[in-house]
Amino acid sequence: MSRTVVMGFLLTLASAFFFAVSGPIAKTMYEIGWTPGSVVLIRLAGSAVLLLVPSIIALRGRWDEVRRHWKTVLTYGLVSMAGVQGFYFVAVEHLTVAVALLLEMTAPMLIVFWIWARTRTRPATVTFIGVVVSMIGLVLILNLRNSDISIFGVVMALAAAVCLASYFLVSAKDSINVPPVALTGLGMGVGALAMSLIVFTGVMPAGAVAADVDFGGYKVSWILPMAMIVVFTVGAYITGILGLRYIGATVGSFVNLIEVPFSVIVAWLILFEMPAPIQLFGGVFIVAGVGFIKWGEARLARRVASREVVVTSEELVSV
Template identity: 65%
Template sequence: MNRTAVGFGLVLLSAFFFAASGPYAKAMYASGWSPGAVVLLRLLGCALVLLIPTIISLRGRWREVVRGWRTVVSYGVVSMAGVQLLYFLAVEHLAVAVALLLEMTAPLLIVFWLWATTRIRPATVTFIGMAVSLVGLVLVLDPGGSELSLAGIVFALGAAVCLASYFMVSAKVEVDVPPVALTGLGMLVGTLVVAGLVLLGVLSADFSTAEVTLGASPFSWVVPILIIVFTTVGAYVCGILGLRMVGATVGSFVNLTEVPFSVIVAWLVVAELPSVIQMYGGIGIVVGVVFIKWGEVRQERRIQRRAVLLSDPATGPLSIVEVPDSRTAD
C-alpha cells in the first residue's frame, strides 16, 4: 500500500482519537466525576500502557533523557498536563465542540507571538486567515445568543496557549529521546503534576462508581475510562507514525478534521450540538487556520528561495537572521 496513503490514514485516525476523549469525559462529569479525576486517571493510564514500550525504546539511551530532561519536563507539564487539564476543565463548562474550537485558535496565537518577537510581518494570506479566524471566534462565542461560561472560555483559551507553547517548543528544541519514550515520559511527568495539584488542594478529584450514560445506555465507569486512555494512546502513537510518513505540514492540515469528529462524537455520546451560529463560527476558525498554515508554507518557501539567492560560494547560504527583512513573504 502507498506509504503516503497509510500515513494520511494514521493521522486521520489520530485526529478521531483526540476528538473522542472530550465527549466521554463530559459523560463522566454527569455521573459525579470531576475534571481533575478524569485527567489524573487518563494520564496515569496512558503512562502505564506506554511503560513497557518506553523502557524498550530507551535501552542504552538513558543518557539522552538526562541531557534532554528540560524538554521532557516541559513536554509533560505543558503539552500533557497543561493542554489536557485545561481542555477538560473547559469541557465541564462549555459544549465539547465550542471548547475544542477555542483551543484550535493556537495557530493564531503563534502568528501573533512570532510577529511580535521577530518583527517579520506575516504573509498577506496569513492576515486573511487571522481575520477569518477572529470573525469565526466571535461567532463561536455568540455574544448575542447562547450563554457561555466565562470560566470555560478562559480554560479553553488557556489550553490554546499551552498548545501553542507546545508547538513552539517542539519547533525549536531538538531532543534525541525516541518519540514513544518522550510521550511515555511526558505522560508520567503530567501525572505527577496533576497528582501534586490534587494533593495541594488546588484541584479537586471527585471519583464515582455510578454508571455512566453513553448515548442512551448506562455503562460501568470503567468503560469510558478505558476508552479515554486507549484513544489517547492511539492518538499519540498514530500521530507519531503518521507524521513520519506524510510530514508535519500535511499532518497539521489533516488534524483539522478533529473539529467535525468532535461534533459527531459529542452528538452520539452526550447528545450535544453547538448552535447554528457557532457552527458557522467553527467553519470560520477552521478555514482561517487553513489560510494561516498556507501562509506559513508560502513564507517558508520564500525564505528558502531568498537564502539560495543570497548564498555566497565562499561562505555558503546566508542565514535569514543575518539579512533581516521586514517585508511580507508574498
Template identity: 45%
Template structure:
C-alpha cells in the same frame, strides 16, 4: 495529514466520553488523572523500546520532558477544566484554540518564519469557523478568572505543538509522548493530593444513547484512544508537518467533538455548526497552501 486527523478525531472523542461520567458524579480532575495515567502506563513501555538503550537522550532532554508534561499535558488539562468552572465551554474553547495563532507568532519571532498572505487568510477562515462551530453568536458571559485560566490552557496547547515539531531533541516521537504523559500524570496526581484538583469517582454504570455500559469501558477508551493514540499520532504528525500546520489541522478536533457528541449523546449539530466546520477545513487547506510561501527559515528549523 492522516496522522494529524487521527490525533484530532481521537482528542475530540474525549468530551463525548467524559460527559456521562461527569454527570454521574465523577469530577473533571479524576477523569483527567485516570485518562492520562492509563495512557502513561500504555505508552511508557513502547517509549523505552524506542530509545534502544540511548538513555543519554532522556538525561539530555529531562528538562524539556518535564516542561512538556507540566505544560502540554497537565496544565492544558487543568487550566481548561478550571476555565469551564468559571465560564461557558464555547468561549473557553475559543480562547484555548487561539494556540495556532500563538504558534505562528512564536515561529515568526523566534525563528523568523514570517507567515504569507495565504496562511493569514487560512487562519482567518479557521477563526470564523471556530466561532460558528462553538455557537458563540448566541452570546456568552465572560469572567476574568475564566479568561485567565483559558489563556493558561492556550499556553499549554501552544507548547504541545511547538515541542512536538522540534526534531533537534533526537527523541523518537513515542518516547517524547511517553515521557510527557508520565510527567503529566505525576503533576496531575500532585494537584489532586494537595487539593487543587478535586477527585471524586463513582462506580455506577453510565449511559450513552440510552445504553448502559460499565464505567470501566469509557475510562479505558479515554486512556487508550483519547490520550495514548492521540498524543503519539499528534507528535508524529507534527514531526512531519511542522508545528504551524499541525496546530491548524488540530482545529478539526472541534469539528470531531461535535460529531462524536452527535453519535454518542444525540446532540445534533445545527446548520451553522456544519458551516463552521466547512470553514475550518477550508482554513486548514489555506494554511497548508501557505506553507509554500513562508518567509524565513525552514519550517521548525531549530539550532542543535
C-alpha cells in the same frame, strides 16, 4: 506525494480522531459525578502505566538522549500533557464539546505569532487575512447574545490552545532523538505527577463515582469509558508525535482540524449535544481562517527558501 508524507497524514488523522473521542467520553463521566481533576489524573496515570514497559524498552541505550533533552521532556509533560488536558477538560465541563474544541483550535494562530516573534520574519499577507477570519469565527463561537456562555470555560479553552501550540512545536522537533513512545510515556509520567499535586492540593477538586454511565443511550459500567479514555490518549499522542515528525508542526496543526467534525459527530452520538447554528457557522470561519494561515505560512516558507538559494548562488559566483 512520498510514502513518508502519506504516512504522516494518516497518523495525524488517527491522532485527531483519538483526541476528538476523548472529550465527549469524559463528559459522560461528569454527568455521574466525576470531576475534571479525577478524569485527567486517571487519564495521565493510566497512560503512563500502560506505556511504562514500552518506554523502558525503547530507551535501552538511549538514556543519554533523555538527559540531554530533560528540559524538553519536562516541558512536554507539564504543558503538552497536563496543561492541554487539564484546561481542555475543565472547559468541556462548562461549554459544549464542540465550542471548547473550536476555541482550542485557535492554536495555529498562536504558532504564527510565536514564530514571527522568534524569527522576526513578517508573515505573508494571506496569513493576516486568515487571522482576521479566524477572529470573526471566534466572536461567532462565543455567541455573545447568549448570556449562558461561560466566561470561565472560554478562558480555560483558550489556555488549552496555548498549551496545544506548545504541543505542536515540541512534537515536530526532529532534533529530539527520544523515541516517540518513550517521549509520550515520560511526558505522561511528568503530567501525572503534576496533576497529582494539583488534585491533592485542591486546585482541581477530586471526585469519582462508581456508577453506570449513559453512553449514547446505553447504560455501561464507568470502567468502559475510563479505559477508552486511557487507551485513546496513548494512541492520540503516539500517532500525533509520529505524524508531526513526518509532516511538521505547520501542516500537522492544519490536518488536526479534522478533529473538529470528528468531535461534533461523536458528541452528537454519545451526548446528543450540538452547538448552536451560529457557533457552527463560526467554526467554519475558524477552519477557513486557519486554512488561510497555513497557506500563508507555506508561501512564506517558499519565499524564504528562494532567498536562500539566491544568496547561495551569489556567494558561489563571487568565489
